[in-house]
Amino acid sequence: MLSKLKSLFSADQKQFRAQPLVSLYQAGKPQWTPRNYAAQAREGFMTNAIGYRCVRMIAEAASSVPLLLYQGAKEAETHPLLDILARPNPSQTGRELIENIVSYLLLAGNSFIEVSSIDNRPRELMSLRPDRMKIVPGVDGWPDHYEYSVYGSIAKLPAENVLHIRMFNPLDDYYGQSPLEAAQRSIDTHNSACAWNKSMLDNAARPSGALVFAASDEQLTAEQFERLKNELETSYQGAANAGRPMVLEGGLDWKEMGYSPKDMDFIAAKNSAAREIALAFGVPPMLLGIPGDNTYSNFTEANRTFWRQTVIPVLGKITDAVGNFVGPQFGPDLKLSFDLDQVEALCHDRDALWSRVNAATFLSDDEKRAAVGYGS
Numbered sequence: 001m002l003s004k005l006k007s008l009f010s011a012d013q014k015q016f017r018a019q020p021l022v023s024l025y026q027a028g029k030p031q032w033t034p035r036n037y038a039a040q041a042r043e044g045f046m047t048n049a050i051g052y053r054c055v056r057m058i059a060e061a062a063s064s065v066p067l068l069l070y071q072g073a074k075e076a077e078t079h080p081l082l083d084i085l086a087r088p089n090p091s092q093t094g095r096e097l098i099e100n101i102v103s104y105l106l107l108a109g110n111s112f113i114e115v116s117s118i119d120n121r122p123r124e125l126m127s128l129r130p131d132r133m134k135i136v137p138g139v140d141g142w143p144d145h146y147e148y149s150v151y152g153s154i155a156k157l158p159a160e161n162v163l164h165i166r167m168f169n170p171l172d173d174y175y176g177q178s179p180l181e182a183a184q185r186s187i188d189t190h191n192s193a194c195a196w197n198k199s200m201l202d203n204a205a206r207p208s209g210a211l212v213f214a215a216s217d218e219q220l221t222a223e224q225f226e227r228l229k230n231e232l233e234t235s236y237q238g239a240a241n242a243g244r245p246m247v248l249e250g251g252l253d254w255k256e257m258g259y260s261p262k263d264m265d266f267i268a269a270k271n272s273a274a275r276e277i278a279l280a281f282g283v284p285p286m287l288l289g290i291p292g293d294n295t296y297s298n299f300t301e302a303n304r305t306f307w308r309q310t311v312i313p314v315l316g317k318i319t320d321a322v323g324n325f326v327g328p329q330f331g332p333d334l335k336l337s338f339d340l341d342q343v344e345a346l347c348h349d350r351d352a353l354w355s356r357v358n359a360a361t362f363l364s365d366d367e368k369r370a371a372v373g374y375g376s
Helices: 002-008 037-046 049-063 080-086 094-108 184-202 222-235 266-281 299-329 344-359 365-371
Strands: 067-071 110-118 121-128 133-137 143-150 153-158 162-166 209-213 252-256 334-338
Touching (some): 037 049, 037 184, 049 266, 080 121, 080 299, 094 121, 162 299, 184 266
Antiparallel strands (some): 133 143
């Protein structure tokens, strides 16, 4: 309505004749967070409790699972690759490295690991910040090398020394799309609801409606109209000014329009946005304490679903990528995996499997051991 009002007043007019009902305030267009890593990480992780908790839950769960290494069909109890994964670099433990890899993958859709080798043998693994990495493709379209920028300095990293793990992106050949980007509008909604509610606590009321100017021969001058419009835009619009009392001059009256915060039920709106954020990351809302979601009959079932549908796929993606990239440098037939028997959340599934296998009388003991992953 502000643009419509502005069009009514042209430069050659000296007076503006107001109508009996003039709306000078309305909700503006939504302001979404820019689609870049720094802005999304700040809004979706550093200042949003739901996004922060989702990333931490997935990263911590994935890093808590012990890694296994197989040489062919036999598990390797000790191996140089296991030593590197346990202590990938002087400043990190293996668990911290996995946390970084998973966190960057969830926040940016990309995770980069630099492999430092001596005598063609990997010696260190270092997780690099994805926003500092740039892929430089060669003439064949495949990455020729990577550029890592730190405080104005650019380091050139050979493609054979960098492992790039990414999530699927339908519109980009080189960079992945993160769950954080898919959830960004819900994150903006959740953050705006928090800011609005905070402003409502700081202010007594929220002006939202129309200015009524009594029908008479009186007129608003151009200066009066511009001053009134600027005052509304700068002093009463936006979450920072929510609930700020309005002081009106003679002849003007405020008429409430639209829904009040109570009618709009910001608590329900926040919970709805929180559920959408959790959905994008694959975390059952019940595990985050979000009310109003009764999809899971109990907490145990929700936790098991979280592991099966979210943690295990992410961990499998990482172990496959690391094993295929680093494993051949130590020898053939090496496969990196993880030990789900150590995951307490999946104990019911494991007990059910063991019961079924044990009840299979047509299997020998060696076949039963092989069926549950222990070999003969």
